[in-house]
Amino acid sequence: MFGIKELCSVCQKEIQLNEEVWVRMKYPGKKGMTEIKAFLHQEAQFVCMDCFEETKK
Numbered sequence: 001m002f003g004i005k006e007l008c009s010v011c012q013k014e015i016q017l018n019e020e021v022w023v024r025m026k027y028p029g030k031k032g033m034t035e036i037k038a039f040l041h042q043e044a045q046f047v048c049m050d051c052f053e054e055t056k057k
């Protein structure tokens with residue numbers, strides 16, 4: 001996502017381009033959204049929809 005390879009934080013599967021994902025993250029603080037790529041890389045945990053569906057069962 002956003003040119004950075006990310007893995008699902010549950011199954012470690014690589015997130016594919018344009019794949020729908022669930023993102024768990026802290027809301028940005030002082031930096032705001034200007035450094036969103038770096039912020040996502042540092043703070044976001046991606047969960048693929050397969051794993052997200054599992055959590056609902």
Ligand SMILES: [Zn+2]
Nearest residue numbers: 008011048051
């Ligand atoms: Zn997964």
